Amino acid sequence: MDTLAPREITMMFLALGILLFCARALGELVRRCNQPSVLGEILAGILLGPTVLGVLAPGLSAALFPVSGGGAVMLEGLTTLAIVLFLLVAGMEINLSTVWRQGKAALLVALLGMLVPFSLGFSAAWWLPGLMGYRPGSEHLPFALFMATALSISALPIIVKILMDLNIYRSDLGVTVVAAAVCNDILGWLVFAVILGMVGGHGGVPIGHTIWMTLVFTLAMLTVVPWLIHRILPWLQAYTSWPAGVLGFALTLCLLAAAFTEWLGIHAIFGSFLAGVALGQSRHLKEQTRTTLDEFVSFIFAPLFFASIGLKVNFATHFNPWLILSVLVLAFTGKVVGSVLGGRLGGLSWRESWGAGVGMSAQGTMGIILGVLALQIGLISQEVFVALVVMALVTSLVSGPLLQWVLRLKKPRSFDDYLDSSRFLRPLNALNRVGVIKEITDLLAETEGIDAEAVRGAVWDRERIMATGIGMGVAVPHARVEGLKADGIPAQVICMILSPMEDNGAQLEIQADIAATFRNGHLLEKVLQVSGYTEFLSLIRSERKG
Amino acid sequence: MDTLAPREITMMFLALGILLFCARALGELVRRCNQPSVLGEILAGILLGPTVLGVLAPGLSAALFPVSGGGAVMLEGLTTLAIVLFLLVAGMEINLSTVWRQGKAALLVALLGMLVPFSLGFSAAWWLPGLMGYRPGSEHLPFALFMATALSISALPIIVKILMDLNIYRSDLGVTVVAAAVCNDILGWLVFAVILGMVGGHGGVPIGHTIWMTLVFTLAMLTVVPWLIHRILPWLQAYTSWPAGVLGFALTLCLLAAAFTEWLGIHAIFGSFLAGVALGQSRHLKEQTRTTLDEFVSFIFAPLFFASIGLKVNFATHFNPWLILSVLVLAFTGKVVGSVLGGRLGGLSWRESWGAGVGMSAQGTMGIILGVLALQIGLISQEVFVALVVMALVTSLVSGPLLQWVLRLKKPRSFDDYLDSSRFLRPLNALNRVGVIKEITDLLAETEGIDAEAVRGAVWDRERIMATGIGMGVAVPHARVEGLKADGIPAQVICMILSPMEDNGAQLEIQADIAATFRNGHLLEKVLQVSGYTEFLSLIRSERKG
Numbered sequence A, B: 001m002d003t004l005a006p007r008e009i010t011m012m013f014l015a016l017g018i019l020l021f022c023a024r025a026l027g028e029l030v031r032r033c034n035q036p037s038v039l040g041e042i043l044a045g046i047l048l049g050p051t052v053l054g055v056l057a058p059g060l061s062a063a064l065f066p067v068s069g070g071g072a073v074m075l076e077g078l079t080t081l082a083i084v085l086f087l088l089v090a091g092m093e094i095n096l097s098t099v100w101r102q103g104k105a106a107l108l109v110a111l112l113g114m115l116v117p118f119s120l121g122f123s124a125a126w127w128l129p130g131l132m133g134y135r136p137g138s139e140h141l142p143f144a145l146f147m148a149t150a151l152s153i154s155a156l157p158i159i160v161k162i163l164m165d166l167n168i169y170r171s172d173l174g175v176t177v178v179a180a181a182v183c184n185d186i187l188g189w190l191v192f193a194v195i196l197g198m199v200g201g202h203g204g205v206p207i208g209h210t211i212w213m214t215l216v217f218t219l220a221m222l223t224v225v226p227w228l229i230h231r232i233l234p235w236l237q238a239y240t241s242w243p244a245g246v247l248g249f250a251l252t253l254c255l256l257a258a259a260f261t262e263w264l265g266i267h268a269i270f271g272s273f274l275a276g277v278a279l280g281q282s283r284h285l286k287e288q289t290r291t292t293l294d295e296f297v298s299f300i301f302a303p304l305f306f307a308s309i310g311l312k313v314n315f316a317t318h319f320n321p322w323l324i325l326s327v328l329v330l331a332f333t334g335k336v337v338g339s340v341l342g343g344r345l346g347g348l349s350w351r352e353s354w355g356a357g358v359g360m361s362a363q364g365t366m367g368i369i370l371g372v373l374a375l376q377i378g379l380i381s382q383e384v385f386v387a388l389v390v391m392a393l394v395t396s397l398v399s400g401p402l403l404q405w406v407l408r409l410k411k412p413r414s415f416d417d418y419l420d421s422s423r424f425l426r427p428l429n430a431l432n433r434v435g436v437i438k439e440i441t442d443l444l445a446e447t448e449g450i451d452a453e454a455v456r457g458a459v460w461d462r463e464r465i466m467a468t469g470i471g472m473g474v475a476v477p478h479a480r481v482e483g484l485k486a487d488g489i490p491a492q493v494i495c496m497i498l499s500p501m502e503d504n505g506a507q508l509e510i511q512a513d514i515a516a517t518f519r520n521g522h523l524l525e526k527v528l529q530v531s532g533y534t535e536f537l538s539l540i541r542s543e544r545k546g
Helices: A006-032 A038-048 A058-064 A070-092 A096-127 A140-152 A156-165 A172-199 A207-222 A224-239 A244-264 A268-280 A287-312 A321-345 A350-360 A365-376 A382-406 A433-448 A452-463 A506-518 A521-527 A533-545 B006-032 B038-048 B058-064 B070-092 B096-127 B140-152 B156-165 B172-199 B207-222 B224-239 B244-264 B268-280 B287-312 B321-345 B350-360 B365-376 B382-406 B433-448 B452-463 B506-518 B521-527 B533-545
Strands: none
Touching (some): A006 A058, A006 A070, A006 A287, A006 B244, A006 B268, A038 A382, A070 A244, A070 A268, A070 A287, A070 B006, A070 B070, A096 A140, A096 A350, A140 A321, A156 A350, A156 A382, A172 A207, A172 A350, A207 A224, A224 A244, A224 A268, A224 B533, A244 A268, A244 A287, A244 B006, A244 B287, A268 B006, A287 B244, A287 B287, A350 A382, A365 A382, A433 A452, A533 B224, B006 B058, B006 B287, B038 B382, B070 B244, B070 B268, B096 B140, B096 B172, B096 B350, B140 B172, B140 B321, B140 B365, B140 B382, B156 B172, B172 B268, B172 B321, B172 B365, B207 B244, B207 B268, B224 B244, B287 B365, B321 B382, B350 B382, B365 B382, B433 B452, B521 B533
16 A cells, blocks of 8 residues: 655645745735735745745755655645635635626626737737747647736635625626626636637546537536525434534535536636535525635635645746736736726716726636646646746735725725734723823823824813713713723723824724724723733734634 | 656645535534534545445545555645644643643542543443454554543533533633543543554553653643743744744644654644643733644634544444443443542532533544544454444533533523524614614514514513613614614614513623624624624624624
């Protein structure tokens, strides 16, 4: 029996541990700069792979991430499983009914947002093959079709994340963009399935069969299977142990669908994505089940997969700036122009159309996954792969800020963004309103270098007009209102808000956020027991988002 | 680069899907008979492995679960990862402070409960090697030590599960048993580490070093590391994204600790178990983080691992009844006698001591894990492995019912155990109290074959004495009380309870359970929207345990 030697097991766990740690650490660093953490995760792989560690310490790199033997097989199998599970979760996020609801506009954005970059990509790869990194001798048509698909497929998970971050996920425009991205992805995957069929030899099934079976399978997973699942789920929750029954069912479905599409000759991820879509439609699927799957997969498996991308290629030696630039320009302009046109034809205003265009321009994760597969079957060179990864990184990077700028959005401010250990005071010595306000303003005068008397005056001017107790033992004195005990409950947590004269919304927004955070009654109890600032911040952050 | 062929990937997903499905399905079946689901999971592996499927359809069995090539390596690597993660979660369930709190009694139960079966096992393996399945020619001392350990190690996860099921997990006796089982396991693992060191050649470190480094590592993971973790967790929750930061940290720690102990020459699971213990001690570790890890690992990875046990050995050809009987008798009597003695010396009453003895007798999971490792390194024969698995199954099977009998416990009754689709009525036609009671009793008369008039009389006798509205729109008419609207809220859910004359507690217990279930206000809203009995039961089961 072929088994893993103890040394291989040691190295496997060490490699997974280091990969996960670096991916998470860089992911956090990147998030600090308001960028999606996937960028940091990919960067971690580039640092640990042949590009950096392989040059600095070739022995260590080869020992940790071997290219042959049981360790290599294990790492590849595990990252394949990781991406299959990640697509299950991504599929579950999709709400098919939004696609129907937004109807025309979404469909037009999806179609034109796909057609324009697809045509641009295909034309470039067909008539200017050199510019697009085509290696003479390999199959030209599948290559051109692949480049067209890679330039026109969107990045659903990233788009969803950006829309959520900007708080417009459930707005009309948000739903339109997501619906369009869903159509776009399903179309893109189908085209890719056809390409894989053309390249052939991949599955155990002839090309023609692959295509019609893919279509039938897709249709079934979007219609009959969700209907069945909706009927099976209540039965599972009623008669099997909870939540083991539902989790086991979801994973079994995912694994079998993955096996089926892999056998068809298209990749396993296609099956698990559709299994996720089918599962996600039922309102019987509990929030808790989604959370368990989502958190484990998104925060553990997905980072491992995205970090493993950087292990495959030397990004330095295969870095071709002209190729990257052409891929980037074609992908970005094609996607934006196509989506804006689609939006206008679908009856959106100019600003909404531009929003849809910019929103659709994020071409991150899905493009990279296609790239990995294409690289594996030898359809593209390492240079093209590097270009696709860089294109994905750059478009994901600019999409969020651009969308914010086009729609003139502001991220909702949350009060913990303004907290700082130097402005945290515990316990307060003063026992009454006057004393408390003096104590806090004195501290702020010291840390912020502002005039304590002036601040105190402004706070008191507002205190005299209206009360600042907001219930639940929390008071919010600020440069507008009054009264530490106005709601009759002694305030135990006091947050002083000082905002610039010209910023009208700041104070109300932050105050609303404080009230929302403390609405959970247990939080106050726990907050009163913290031993310092870090514990306080830890409580606030984990309770409100949890 | 060694990669997995598409056919191997197809087979991997197919095998995982089938394994998970069978493990979960049989696990549920076994749970129906009030037995721990791990029994069904192991059974699934026996059915799919060489014992049954390998005989009926050798080709299919070999294709699904190959013994060589990439597929075999992948399956082994994945089940190794699964058991490492399962021990992380098992470790997290341990509360070290209970060990200190129960002090003397727990320690004596642990020590004697380990010493007696250890001595019995060692003596038998040393002086009657033939009886214990010793193969002449292999190393005798490590074999005898291993058998002694395997017969004396407990099954912490199963014990915890049984105590929780019986509702005595937090009672004094419950805490004593768990604390004793924790000591027992840690001691058992240390002895096993020494054995692995003696067999040698396993790790990259000399035996002597293995032993002292294991001791230092264990001590650190029980003292310094938990202290550090308690300080790191608030920082992670405050300054990294939630819950990604904490999850990534926990997994990284687990993987690195696993790599370290595997390198030491003891198995990776030892490191992840201690990492789990170290993590589990901090009260900063949120319930949600535990749940995410626990559910994903316990309900997906653990079934895969336990099912994979049956794939390793042909249980039919290696079934040696005399060997099994001696292992079973020695393990069970040794563990019970030792623990009862320990309990008496520790000052427990006779009944409590017997409770502790029977509670400790479950020797399931940990014994099997040791058996798998011992089989891999050739320390034991397949016959001995089969005997250990059977012993684990049987002791886990009898421990719960015996404990219930010794302590004269009754499982708390929950009302959904008494629900049945034939007794479910929706919507009710009647609009007032008299009509509703008539409608329900008529139905019960039909389905249960009892006299409607007599029941109605009994219910009305009670209704006249006191009200049965229990708030939140729920009423519970039964053979004791009165009034469908007594709390002023129109009852929308009506549960009629009919209990036997001689069962005093039944009605109150079930009524309390109904009240507790509907305390969550959202449940009523959802219940009123169900389309049938299955959906109703599904809601009740998933909301109350969720």
